[in-house]
Amino acid sequence: MSIGVLAFRGKQDAIDRWSPTARYLSERIADYSFRIVPLTLEGMLDHVEQDRLDFILTNTGNYVVLENAFGISRLATLKVRHLGAEFTQFGAVIFTRQDNTELNALADISGYSMLAVSEEAFGGFQMAWRELLEAGIDPFEDLRLSFGGFPQDDIVHAVLAGEVDVGTVRSGTLERMAADGLIDIDRIKVLGARQSDVFPFLHSTRLYPEWPFAKGRRTPEALAQRVAVALLELEPDSEAAVRAFSAGWTIPLDYGPVHELFRELEIGPYAYLSKPSLTSVWREYKGWIIFSLAMMLLLMVLLILISRANRRISQSELKYRAEANQRRQAQELLARHKEELEERVAERTAELADVNTSLRRSEATLRAIHDITTNPEFRFEDKLAGLLREGCRFFEMESGVILSIDGENDDFLARVDVGADGEPVDYRQLARRLRKQIAINHDPVAVADLQGHCFQGDSDVCESTGSVLAADYLIDDETAGVILFASSRANPREFSDVDIDILQLMAQWLGGEIERAEINRRAQEHQAQLAHVSRLNTMGEMATGIAHELNQPLTAILNYSGGSLRLLQKRGNGDSELRQAIVNIGNDARRAADIIKGLREFIQRGEHRRERFVLEDCIESAVELLRPRLLQHEIEVDLRRVEAIPDIVADRLQIEQVAVNLLINAIDAVCAVGHGPKKIEIGITRTGVGEVAVSVSDSGDLLSQSVIEHLFDPFYTTKSDGMGMGLSISRSIVESHGGTIEYLVNEAQHPAFRFTLPVT
Numbered sequence: 001m002s003i004g005v006l007a008f009r010g011k012q013d014a015i016d017r018w019s020p021t022a023r024y025l026s027e028r029i030a031d032y033s034f035r036i037v038p039l040t041l042e043g044m045l046d047h048v049e050q051d052r053l054d055f056i057l058t059n060t061g062n063y064v065v066l067e068n069a070f071g072i073s074r075l076a077t078l079k080v081r082h083l084g085a086e087f088t089q090f091g092a093v094i095f096t097r098q099d100n101t102e103l104n105a106l107a108d109i110s111g112y113s114m115l116a117v118s119e120e121a122f123g124g125f126q127m128a129w130r131e132l133l134e135a136g137i138d139p140f141e142d143l144r145l146s147f148g149g150f151p152q153d154d155i156v157h158a159v160l161a162g163e164v165d166v167g168t169v170r171s172g173t174l175e176r177m178a179a180d181g182l183i184d185i186d187r188i189k190v191l192g193a194r195q196s197d198v199f200p201f202l203h204s205t206r207l208y209p210e211w212p213f214a215k216g217r218r219t220p221e222a223l224a225q226r227v228a229v230a231l232l233e234l235e236p237d238s239e240a241a242v243r244a245f246s247a248g249w250t251i252p253l254d255y256g257p258v259h260e261l262f263r264e265l266e267i268g269p270y271a272y273l274s275k276p277s278l279t280s281v282w283r284e285y286k287g288w289i290i291f292s293l294a295m296m297l298l299l300m301v302l303l304i305l306i307s308r309a310n311r312r313i314s315q316s317e318l319k320y321r322a323e324a325n326q327r328r329q330a331q332e333l334l335a336r337h338k339e340e341l342e343e344r345v346a347e348r349t350a351e352l353a354d355v356n357t358s359l360r361r362s363e364a365t366l367r368a369i370h371d372i373t374t375n376p377e378f379r380f381e382d383k384l385a386g387l388l389r390e391g392c393r394f395f396e397m398e399s400g401v402i403l404s405i406d407g408e409n410d411d412f413l414a415r416v417d418v419g420a421d422g423e424p425v426d427y428r429q430l431a432r433r434l435r436k437q438i439a440i441n442h443d444p445v446a447v448a449d450l451q452g453h454c455f456q457g458d459s460d461v462c463e464s465t466g467s468v469l470a471a472d473y474l475i476d477d478e479t480a481g482v483i484l485f486a487s488s489r490a491n492p493r494e495f496s497d498v499d500i501d502i503l504q505l506m507a508q509w510l511g512g513e514i515e516r517a518e519i520n521r522r523a524q525e526h527q528a529q530l531a532h533v534s535r536l537n538t539m540g541e542m543a544t545g546i547a548h549e550l551n552q553p554l555t556a557i558l559n560y561s562g563g564s565l566r567l568l569q570k571r572g573n574g575d576s577e578l579r580q581a582i583v584n585i586g587n588d589a590r591r592a593a594d595i596i597k598g599l600r601e602f603i604q605r606g607e608h609r610r611e612r613f614v615l616e617d618c619i620e621s622a623v624e625l626l627r628p629r630l631l632q633h634e635i636e637v638d639l640r641r642v643e644a645i646p647d648i649v650a651d652r653l654q655i656e657q658v659a660v661n662l663l664i665n666a667i668d669a670v671c672a673v674g675h676g677p678k679k680i681e682i683g684i685t686r687t688g689v690g691e692v693a694v695s696v697s698d699s700g701d702l703l704s705q706s707v708i709e710h711l712f713d714p715f716y717t718t719k720s721d722g723m724g725m726g727l728s729i730s731r732s733i734v735e736s737h738g739g740t741i742e743y744l745v746n747e748a749q750h751p752a753f754r755f756t757l758p759v760t
């Protein structure tokens with residue numbers, strides 16, 4: 001049989017104290033063997049709950065709890081032997097130090113410190129608690145309450161040492177300590193002390209029954225009865241009683257007061273009565289509350305974290321979905337782009353191949369055009385024909401036409417027909433029509449299939465034409481004509497930009513070439529005129545010279561023939577034949593003189609063709625005429641017009657002739673030197689009111705006096721191939737215009753010829 005014992009002073013103590021009782025019972029009830037099971041409060045609770053104990057020996061408070069909860073019932077109450085007497089009841093004493101004058105009654109201790117055993121200690125706290133409550137003091141709220149645990153002696157020492165103000169211990173403790181000489185009991189002041197006839201020890205509380213011996217709810221009644229009898233019969237001096245510090249057992253006392261206490265304090269089995277005030281709950285479950293709050297806080301933090309994480313996850317999931325969506329769209333787009341790109345690359349490659357082919361073709365054509373247009377052996381007309389033929393070949397056309405259009409007049413400059421059958425079409429009307437169109441759009445016309453592109457009102461033009469390419473060419477920035485390629489049938493391919501470019505190139509070249517040809521033609525005409533004037537001047541000057549030279553001998557012949565006739569007459573010589581001969585001599589001499597006079601008059605009759613012109617242009621024109629010679633001899637020409645020169649009115653060709661003569665002499669002179677820089681300076685200045693002067697100086701040697709004396713004489717020359725007419729002609733021309741010409745040495749000590757002309 002197991003006897004569960006509350007081992008409040010440790011297991012060994014419990015075993016030592018109660019083993020003799022177990023032994024005693026085993027002896028008395030021989031058919032059973034009893035053993036002690038030392039237990040803590042919790043162990044006791046567990047064992048009783050699980051019905052693992054047959055009998056229970058525990059303190060009063062604990063018994064009431066177990067009785068209430070698990071139906072154990074008391075068989076006997078312990079008779080405690082204390083300081084030589086027996087007691088079946090006990091209480092608690094509340095005390096302070098004797099010298100504490102402020103604390104005299106229980107009600108005084110509010111606000112003071114108090115030390116007890118533990119909250120669960122029946123005698124060590126709960127008894128005092130009940131009394132304090134009755135005195136109007138809630139120890140948990142009104143006192144600075146602390147618990148010191150066992151042994152209770154420490155509480156007594158702490159109060160006496162002044163560590164706490166008030167202490168409470170089980171009754172008898174103070175007397176035992178005093179008997180043991182541990183304290184001086186006179187230094188103790190009991191608070192709320194009660195008097196009892198049967199209970200000699202100092203106490204402040206009601207008295208409650210001592211430890212009971214109880215049976216478990218499943219322990220058989222008969223056995224319990226036998227145990228109760230055995231306990232009641234235990235001799236006070238028996239070992240079992242002595243070792244248990246008892247005088248044996250008595251009948252079970254009334255444990256009602258203990259129930260009352262518990263009920264009042266709303267603890268133990270009556271804890272359910274406690275109206276849970278916030279403070280009591282806090283007091284009771286402080287640890288749990290803090291723990292729960294902490295857990296809740298933790299839980300909330302976790303919840304927040306989890307919800308945040310959830311939110312983040314759902315957000316990132318949304319984001320991920322959106323991204324995935326975007327990525328898919330981008331991929332689709334990319335795939336589409338890739339396809340488009342591939343298509344475009346393929347198209348572009350094909351286009352490039354076409355372009356390459358046409359570039360190669362156009363390169364060959366360009367080379368051919370270049371060869372044709374730059375061939376010095378070709379005449380202008382040959383070049384035009386060559387150009388048209390190349391165009392027909394390149395554009396795959398039957399006919400090529402260059403038509404100059406001047407107002408209402410037009411003129412085929414060139415025409416080429418290749419491979420056209422039958423009567424060639426007259427493209428004049430088409431060219432005129434297109435010229436208007438080109439003038440509007442400033443773009444060449446290129447129609448591979450004229451059907452459906454027929455110009456309004458020109459259906460007859462279209463009838464005979466299948467395809468056409470046309471551009472205008474410009475002279476002096478004015479449309480001067482059209483270059484046109486046409487076929488009676490539609491062209492097999494559309495015309496490209498390269499075609500248009502080549503057509504425009506041809507038109508450009510054409511405009512330039514025609515302009516150049518015109519300039520050349522004009523220059524040649526000018527030169528021819530100049531040469532003509534020069535010849536006339538030379539002839540006139542020569543005739544004058546010859547007349548001048550022959551006049552004297554002819555006059556002499558006339559004089560001599562007259563003299564001879566007079567002499568014959570005077571001498572009476574009648575030789576009529578001789579007379580006739582002499583008369584004939586005179587007549588012929590006269591005739592000769594008349595002829596020369598007539599010739600002179602004829603030549604001098606040529607009147608000046610006067611016109612208004614810019615003198616500088618006229619001089620420049622002379623320089624240009626001699627440009628080839630100047631370049632050949634590497635002669636530098638500096639033409640300076642010092643100030644604004646008014647236009648002059650004169651025979652421009654004659655004045656140019658003078659300039660040419662002076663320049664030729666200057667070229668000859670600088671070439672004769674053979675060293676140093678070759679330079680000719682021409683200056684045009686205004687010498688006075690109504691007069692301008694042109695001077696031509698050169699880097700040649702100065703003229704000797706003997707030369708100067710004859711400079712302007714006809715036929716005077718110092719050159720092996722010279723005619724000696726240049727200066728004399730120049731003087732005649734200048735003088736006939738009312739000007740003068742002279743030789744001088746200029747400031748730079750260079751020879752210079754200078755002529756003046758009046759400004760009218």
Ligand code: ADP
Binds near residue numbers: 669701702703727
């Ligand atoms: P040509 O040039 O045929 O000799 P010109 O009447 O033009 O006839 O010139 C006559 C001469 O005057 C020349 O032979 C030359 O001796 C001289 N003369 C003319 N101009 C110059 C000049 N710039 N420098 C040197 N001598 C000149």
